[in-house]
Amino acid sequence: MRKLGELLGRRPRLALAIMTAATVALAAGVVRLRFDSSLASLAVRNDPAREFQLEMQRVFGAEEIGVLALVAEDVYRPEVIAAARELTRRIERIPGVSRALSVANAPDLAADIVAPPPLLGRGPIDSAAVARLRARVAANPLYVPNLVGRSGQALAINVFFDGSLGADEEERVDREIARVVAGYQGPGTLYYTGLSHVRVRAVSMMRRDLVRFLPLSVLAMMLVLWVTFRSLRALVLPLATIGAGVLTLLGAMGWMGEPITLPTLVLPSLLLVIGGSYSIHVTAAALGHPERRLADVLDAVGLPVVVSALTTAVGFGSLALHPIPALSRLGLLAVVGIALVAGGALFGLGLAFDVAPKRKRRAATAVEQAAAAGLERMVVRAAAAGVDRRAAVFAATALLACVAAAGVGRIRANTDVLGAFRPGSDIRLAHEVISEKLAGPNPLIVVVVAPEPGYFRSPVALRRVKDLQEFIEELEGVDATISLIDYLEEIDLGLRTSSGDLLLDEQGRPIPPPPPLWETPPGQVPEAVRIVASARGTFASLVDEGMRRLRITARTSVSGSRDVARLVREIRAYAEAMMPRGVEVVPTGNLVVVSSIADRLLGGQIQSLTVAFGVIVVVLALLFLSARVALVAMVPNVLPVLLFFGVMGWAGVDLNIVTSIIGAVALGIAVDDTIHYMARLNRVVKGAAGQREALLETMALVGRPVVATSLTLTAGFLVMVVSGFWIISAFGWLSATTMVAALASNVVLLPALLATVPVISVWDLVSFRLGPRPHRTIALFDGLGRLGVRLVVLLGRIRRVKAGEFVVRAGEPGNEMYLVLGGRADVLAPGNGRLIARLERGDVFGEMAVLRQARRVADVVAREDLELLVIDEAFLRRLRARYPRFAATFFLNIARILSDRLERANAEYP
Numbered sequence: 001m002r003k004l005g006e007l008l009g010r011r012p013r014l015a016l017a018i019m020t021a022a023t024v025a026l027a028a029g030v031v032r033l034r035f036d037s038s039l040a041s042l043a044v045r046n047d048p049a050r051e052f053q054l055e056m057q058r059v060f061g062a063e064e065i066g067v068l069a070l071v072a073e074d075v076y077r078p079e080v081i082a083a084a085r086e087l088t089r090r091i092e093r094i095p096g097v098s099r100a101l102s103v104a105n106a107p108d109l110a111a112d113i114v115a116p117p118p119l120l121g122r123g124p125i126d127s128a129a130v131a132r133l134r135a136r137v138a139a140n141p142l143y144v145p146n147l148v149g150r151s152g153q154a155l156a157i158n159v160f161f162d163g164s165l166g167a168d169e170e171e172r173v174d175r176e177i178a179r180v181v182a183g184y185q186g187p188g189t190l191y192y193t194g195l196s197h198v199r200v201r202a203v204s205m206m207r208r209d210l211v212r213f214l215p216l217s218v219l220a221m222m223l224v225l226w227v228t229f230r231s232l233r234a235l236v237l238p239l240a241t242i243g244a245g246v247l248t249l250l251g252a253m254g255w256m257g258e259p260i261t262l263p264t265l266v267l268p269s270l271l272l273v274i275g276g277s278y279s280i281h282v283t284a285a286a287l288g289h290p291e292r293r294l295a296d297v298l299d300a301v302g303l304p305v306v307v308s309a310l311t312t313a314v315g316f317g318s319l320a321l322h323p324i325p326a327l328s329r330l331g332l333l334a335v336v337g338i339a340l341v342a343g344g345a346l347f348g349l350g351l352a353f354d355v356a357p358k359r360k361r362r363a364a365t366a367v368e369q370a371a372a373a374g375l376e377r378m379v380v381r382a383a384a385a386g387v388d389r390r391a392a393v394f395a396a397t398a399l400l401a402c403v404a405a406a407g408v409g410r411i412r413a414n415t416d417v418l419g420a421f422r423p424g425s426d427i428r429l430a431h432e433v434i435s436e437k438l439a440g441p442n443p444l445i446v447v448v449v450a451p452e453p454g455y456f457r458s459p460v461a462l463r464r465v466k467d468l469q470e471f472i473e474e475l476e477g478v479d480a481t482i483s484l485i486d487y488l489e490e491i492d493l494g495l496r497t498s499s500g501d502l503l504l505d506e507q508g509r510p511i512p513p514p515p516p517l518w519e520t521p522p523g524q525v526p527e528a529v530r531i532v533a534s535a536r537g538t539f540a541s542l543v544d545e546g547m548r549r550l551r552i553t554a555r556t557s558v559s560g561s562r563d564v565a566r567l568v569r570e571i572r573a574y575a576e577a578m579m580p581r582g583v584e585v586v587p588t589g590n591l592v593v594v595s596s597i598a599d600r601l602l603g604g605q606i607q608s609l610t611v612a613f614g615v616i617v618v619v620l621a622l623l624f625l626s627a628r629v630a631l632v633a634m635v636p637n638v639l640p641v642l643l644f645f646g647v648m649g650w651a652g653v654d655l656n657i658v659t660s661i662i663g664a665v666a667l668g669i670a671v672d673d674t675i676h677y678m679a680r681l682n683r684v685v686k687g688a689a690g691q692r693e694a695l696l697e698t699m700a701l702v703g704r705p706v707v708a709t710s711l712t713l714t715a716g717f718l719v720m721v722v723s724g725f726w727i728i729s730a731f732g733w734l735s736a737t738t739m740v741a742a743l744a745s746n747v748v749l750l751p752a753l754l755a756t757v758p759v760i761s762v763w764d765l766v767s768f769r770l771g772p773r774p775h776r777t778i779a780l781f782d783g784l785g786r787l788g789v790r791l792v793v794l795l796g797r798i799r800r801v802k803a804g805e806f807v808v809r810a811g812e813p814g815n816e817m818y819l820v821l822g823g824r825a826d827v828l829a830p831g832n833g834r835l836i837a838r839l840e841r842g843d844v845f846g847e848m849a850v851l852r853q854a855r856r857v858a859d860v861v862a863r864e865d866l867e868l869l870v871i872d873e874a875f876l877r878r879l880r881a882r883y884p885r886f887a888a889t890f891f892l893n894i895a896r897i898l899s900d901r902l903e904r905a906n907a908e909y910p
Contacts, residue, residue, distance in 0.1 A: 008347065009294040012354045019348055020244075027247040029254030036167070036259035037202035049596040053588045056447055060551050061541050063589050064195050066159035066177065067441040068100075069434045072188030075148065075155045076134050082125045083186035084155045090180055091157060096165055096173040102157040103133060103147050109490035110139045119143075139493070142486045145439045145479060146555065154437035161196060167203075174200040191430040193441045195590055198417055201427050205724040206265050213269040213719055218243070220715035221276040225283070228708050234283050237352045238345070242275035245344035249337040262420065263330045263658055266720060266731060267337060270665075273716025274312060275341030277672065277709035278305050282345050284705060286353040294350045302346060304679055307623060308672040309342035311616050315668015318611040319661060322604040324597055327661060331608075334665075372704060379703035379747050380696050386752035387692055393752045397639060404646025411645060413601040414654035415594050416560035422726045435557030439480040444554040444564070445589035446472060446571060451582035453546035459525040462488065464579060465550060471574050472554050475567055483552040484532065484542040491528040561595040562654075568592060597657070605660050612664040613638070616671055624678065625791065626882060632757050633678060636750040637670045640741035644734060653734065658727045662735050669713060670742035673706045674750060681754065682794070695751040703747070710743040778842035780819055780893050788886045793821070795882065796875050799868045801825075807860040807868070814849035814856050816872045823866035828859040838863075844897055850876075 008015040057063065068091065072080050085104035092100045107116035119136045121129060137148055147156050161173065174197055181190045218239060225235050246268050253260070285300040316338065319331030386393050421427050434441050448456075448465055455461050466485045473481045532539050533547070543550045558564060568587045575585030613634065620630035641663050653659060681698040717739060720732030774789045775781045781789045799818070801807050808814060810830035820843045827837040827845065836858055839845060848854050850872055880887040 004298075006295045008351060009354060012294065012351045016348070016351045016355060019351070023244045023248050026255070027244070027251035029251035029256075030247060032254035032257075033250055034167070034254075034257075034259045035203040035206045036261050037199045037206065038167070047593070047596060049588065050593050052447075052586060053445075053590070053593055056445065056549075056551070056588055059544050059549060062161065062163050063443050063445055063553070064161065065441075065443070066161070066192065066194035066196055067434055067438070068157040068159060068177070068181070069191045069193075069430075069438055070155045070157070070188050071153060071191065071433060071437055073153065075152055075188070076130050077187070078125045078127060078130055079187050080155070081120065081130055081133065083184075083188070084157065085120065085125070086186075087180065087184070087190075088157050091159055091177065094173060094176045094180075096162050096169050096176075098160045098162050100157050100159050101147070103137060103143065103155060106140075106143060106147060108136050108140060109142070109487070110493040111136070140490065142482065142490055146482065149437045151437065154434075156434075156438045159194070170196055171200050171203065191433050193427065193430040193434055195417075195442070198427065202262070202417075202420070202725075205421075206260055206262070209265060209723045209725065209728065210260065210268065212722055213266075214246075214272070216719040216722070217269040217272040217716050220719060221272060221712060224276065224708055224712045224715065225280070228280060228704075229283060229287060231287065233353075233356055234287060237356070238276065238279035238283055238349055241344040241348035241352060242272060242279055242341050244348065245275055245340035246271045246337070248340050249333065252336070253333065258329065258333070261326045261329075262725070262728075263326045263661060264333060265725075266658070266728065267330065267334060269716055269719055270334075271337045271341050273712050274338065274669065275345055276712045276716070278309065278342055278345035279349055280705060280708055280712065281305055281676075282349050283353075286350065294347075294354045297350045297353070298346060304676055305342060305346055307619070307675055309338050311619060311671045311675070312665075312668040313338045314615045314619065315612045315665045318608040318615070318664045318668075321611060322608055323600045324604060324657070326657065327604065330661065375707060376700050376703055379707065380700050382744075382747045383696055383699040383703075383751040384692075386748040386750075387695055387755050390752045390755060393749060397749060401639065401642055404642045407646030407649030408642070410649035410652075411655050412562060413656070413660075414560050414562045415597055415601065415656050416654075417594065418559040419654075420656075420658075420725045420727045422724065422729070425724070431557070431559075435479070439555035440478070440557030442556050442559055442591060443589055444478070444556050444567060444587065444591050446552040446554065447586045447588055448550045448552065448579075449584040449586060450548045450550075453548045455583075456484070456543060456547045456550050457526075457529050461583075462525060462529075464583075465552070467578065468574065468585065469552050472552065472571060475554075475570055477558040477563055477567060478554045478556050480555045481552055482555075484539065484550055487539060487542065488525070488528045488532070491531055492524050556591075559591070560654075561591075561597070564591045564595040568595065601655055601657070601660050605655065605663060608661075608664040609641075609667065612667050616667065620671070620675075623675070628882070629678075629757060632753050633671070633674050633750075635753060636745035637667055637674060637742060639745050639749065640670055640738045641667050643741050644738040647737060648734065653730055656727055658725075658731045659734060662731060662738065666735060666738045666742070670739070670746075673702075673710065673742070673746045676706065677702050677746060677750060678754070691755060695754060699747065699751060706746065707743065710739055714739040714743075774842075778819070779897060780842070780844055780890070782893050782896075783889045784886055788883075788889070791883060792879060792886060792890060793869055795878055797870045799866075799870050801862045801866040801868065803862050803864045803866075805862050807862060807866065808846060808856045808858075810856050810859050812856045813853065814846060815853045816870050817844060817846040817850040819844050819869040819871065821867040821869055824863045825866055826861050826863055828861060830857075830859060833859075847894065847898060847901075 068087065070080065070084055070087065075081070075084075081104070084102055088100045088102045088104045091097055104118075104120050106119050108119045109116050111117055119140070120133050123129065137143055144150060147158070148154070149156075159177065161170075165173065177192060177197075181192050184190045221239060221242075222235055225238060229235070249271065250268060252258075281301045281304065282297060285297045313335045316331050316334035319327050320335070322328045322331065418428060418431055431441060446468075448468070450456060450461065456465070462485065465483065469481050469483055469485055472478055529547075532543070536545060541551065554567075556567070558567065571585060571587050575583075579585055617627070617630045617634060620633050621627045624630060624633070644662060644666060647653075648655065648659065677698060680702050681694060684694045684698045684701070714736045717732050717735035720735075721729050723729045723732065775784050775786055778789075781792070784792060798821070801823075803823075807818065807825060820839050820841055822841055825839040826835055827839065828834065829836055839860070845860060846856070849856065876887070876891075879890060
């Protein structure tokens with residue numbers, strides 16, 4: 001990375017200009033960005049439920065309708081019926097609406113099946129006309145509650161759309177209908193709902209949320225950057241580079257035709273705050289040493305930022321394996337976005353500081369110094385409490401984990417498109433009023449598939465369908481049903497009404513009227529079926545041309561996948577028990593497809609969390625060269641995720657299409673603070689007096705940036721609380737809570753866990769220098785190899801002694817031996833100071849003390865600055881536990897050194 005920094009740093013203005021030009025070219029695609037709230041964006045790839053739905057739409061036509069409800073105290077008044085007729089005409093004139101059906105234009109099938117007159121005559125609407133209308137509605141039970149509420153307090157205008165409407169046309173049609181509703185001045189109150197309307201409103205709210213989120217996220221970043229650095233350039237340059245990265249991603253999405261969906265709506269704001277956390281580290285490195293160039297900044301923070309970006313990308317990237325396309329695309333786009341903002345923070349921001357005029361950073365004021373000192377004291381005290389009261393911390397952690405785990409068992413997966421909107425919003429209010437006054441506006445489709453064509457010409461088969469339909473209508477949440485059976489009964493009524501006159505045969509005897517439809521022997525079923533077959537276009541939405549597939553439409557008020565799944569289970573159970581072999585009953589439609597999506601949420605959540613955990617553990621194990629250390633490091637990051645799920649369970653928040661992404665993402669983000677703490681700890685511990693002191697000193701050093709980045713992320717998530725979508729708002733506060741829990745966990749629990757676990761990092765391995773061929777030139781390391789030597793040395797503690805200082809004094813008790821890594825020392829006899837030996841790199845002294853804690857027998861004085869590896873019993877135990885193979889070789893080398901010393905002593909004093 002340094003070489004790349006040096007290359008770019010040779011001509012920083014040119015490099016920055018090229019990056020800016022590329023950003024502008026890609027960001028220009030923002031104008032092409034579109035939004036998508038359709039079912040297709042959520043449907044699972046190759047989902048049988050979705051494929052069957054599409055096939056049935058090709059057979060029967062579109063299933064969706066819009067419902068415009070006119071609610072009044074009594075709808076059977078002339079002015080209300082007149083208003084309904086005018087509204088029906090206005091809706092029908094809107095391009096894109098195929099027809100609008102209400103009592104103002106519905107046919108009176110019971111009056112005449114062959115040439116049915118309208119329920120409402122064409123003349124003036126007066127009290128007599130309204131009375132006749134009421135009577136005709138009562139004679140046509142098909143229209144209650146589909147067109148008129150049972151209480152007589154609501155009229156419905158059912159809006160049917162052209163099947164070829166695209167997203168833009170659908171939005172235009174919805175705007176026209178909304179204009180009609182908003183401009184209504186007549187009696188009663190108008191309400192409008194339907195899946196098409198919900199989709200359009202969702203897209204509108206996505207745009208509004210995006211416009212809200214981005215400025216608020218920028219303000220949150222500005223606040224944190226200003227409080228942290230109190231510098232204008234530290235405010236402007238990070239915002240510019242991270243904002244450029246986010247715009248680049250949005251522009252690329254526009255060029256690729258990738259839309260913003262409900263899950264990806266949160267991505268731009270997330271990338272702003274995640275990139276902001278990276279920029280804090282780069283800004284601190286650049287401003288802390290103004291003389292630093294790009295290569296120096298990359299040396300200082302490049303590797304930690306890259307690793308943090310990698311773990312965050314792993315958290316998001318695990319979603320790429322999710323079976324739901326919207327979540328899969330979110331994972332892929334997030335990985336690209338994280339690469340862009342991390343690259344922007346490291347190279348774009350680094351170059352910007354390189355190019356900007358060098359200025360001396362102003363001194364902090366007394367208030368700023370006091371605030372920084374107060375924050376440092378607070379985090380150090382919290383860490384000290386964790387280290388000193390480890391047992392209590394571990395007990396409290398276990399208790400919290402148990403409570404959270406109990407809450408996890410209460411989580412339920414539920415996808416509810418309508419429930420995404422806030423309670424009390426106009427769209428939910430309209431749905432609730434229409435569901436209460438009329439038939440529920442959400443269609444649940446049930447297709448009955450027979451084993452052969454012509455099956456539904458049989459009165460017995462049709463009777464079974466009637467029984468099934470009556471069962472469905474009795475289910476909780478179902479308000480009404482409609483199918484071919486209802487039209488056959490209407491036809492029967494029409495036939496019997498048409499034959500109401502007295503008819504005589506050739507002998508003059510009266511011809512008896514035909515029996516009712518379902519009497520045995522069958523009444524007019526064959527005649528009614530013949531009429532249906534002859535009017536194929538009229539009944540195409542109810543039965544297919546071969547009379548083999550028949551559609552039942554249940555009007556329901558339920559919209560959540562859990563309630564839909566209950567209805568589907570009950571329908572299937574009835575079909576298995578009551579329908580003959582070979583006849584399939586298949587619930588379908590948008591509600592059923594969404595329900596099948598929810599079924600995959602829990603499995604996808606488990607999969608993404610498992611992948612994220614596994615990959616991050618591998619990354620940390622490679623980074624710190626120990627699977628044990630990696631697992632320990634994951635504990636403070638897994639705990640907040642567990643708490644998040646526990647809060648969800650206890651608070652009754654459903655696992656839905658948005659909240660299902662928090663776990664894996666939070667796991668990837670939270671580990672950032674852990675990496676920075678552990679990396680710094682490994683450097684500090686070598687010069688500290690003990691493990692506790694090293695842990696607290698490290699917290700003092702990293703506490704401020706850790707708190708700053710955590711607050712940045714928390715503020716970024718809290719921005720989403722203002723969303724018009726309830727599920728996005730829940731995502732915001734749940735994620736913010738998780739970030740605060742992660743901060744507390746890293747400040748208190750992590751030091752407690754690391755109190756007895758030594759940490760070695762890859763960058764220590766790379767940067768530590770033992771001189772040439774230490775495994776061949778130092779007897780204690782003989783046979784360990786290059787890697788083994790570095791692991792052993794980095795596992796231990798380094799002591800540095802100034803020239804002229806005593807390392808040990810004769811007569812002092814000791815329990816440590818020393819290996820000289822650098823410098824020279826003299827071994828002097830006590831009392832007279834006679835030179836006994838000279839120590840250089842690779843020499844060992846004090847070995848008897850580590851074996852039997854003996855008193856020192858000579859003085860050791862540094863002739864020049866010394867660097868010593870301290871070897872004590874704790875070190876040997878750690879080495880044996882962590883690297884037993886290396887420990888065996890190391891112990892053998894100690895034995896050889898002692899044997900050599902004994903041999904020399906015997907030779908010198910025979």
